[in-house]
Amino acid sequence: MEHEIEHRPSSALLTVELGQSEEIQAGAMGSHTDGIAIETGTQGGIVDSLKRTAFGRESFFMNTFSAERPGHITITPPLPGDEVDKDLQNERLLVQSGSFLAAEAAIDIDTKFGGGRTFFGGEGLVCEFQGEGAVWLQTRSTDALLSWLIPNLLSNGSGDNDSGLSIDF
Template structure:
């Protein structure tokens, strides 16, 4: 698979060239275009109950679209819903935990399944339901805004709304920002993830709920 990410980092767009017989799996609705020579098949995620939990609690769709190149090969263009960056990650057996909504596409050798990451914050609507990505191959993630890698060596606290993905080697717990509901109500903060151990976290520089709050305040009553 050959790919190119253009218009980084604000309006990233993923172009994938597939040789005959090659496939790529993408989030439903991510396809912008495909050339002749590409066949598409819609598949349900890993298990019906898992798909339902992902649809109603994880923010992802029921289905993936699998694009396969015929004998002539072809090209497909993919884009996320929100403006921001896209990154390609070489995934290994160690796996990666991905925030719901950050998954864009992957090799078909990559398995995606939902996992429970905690409760959904009712302060600002940050979702902290997580997906587990495992297998060997290329994984493409998207974010709202830019993507910043953080090397955790010991401990680190990050607002849940800014989480994109993190290594499975990290331990984490979900807590109230500031350690009390007082800071949550009056300080404008919500929930955080407290990481410990050694590994990498990818964060996004903006939060969709923050933009929505800003936009809502401008609308007439």
């Protein structure tokens, strides 16, 4: 599927060209051209959607974009950062939860327990992609950003107790 990632690496924007009757699943649409139909639903049923939302920090609903005529959609990550694409050739890809942006409709998306190492490392569940087609991911980890941001927002570099904010780099 033809696509372009612009404004890298800090504010990436993915543009995916959709030919007639092509579909893409995404959770982070920025815009789309006329002639793109949007269908919102649960992927894999209610139980899989609940599992994905409760444990995988993914959306309960999945949007499927279908082209009634050639056009494009733009996909934006929820946090500043880059986007990467991976073309799967009937293979399986496991990534940290929260990194999914979009996938071609032929890709099966599921949430799996990542095992003890990922659970105790803070990840818990991972996203699993299987099939043949493109998957697009964001590179910014929400947990990593917050673990850096919160202590820096709460710190006061001068040592006094005023109410001002100081971000230490």
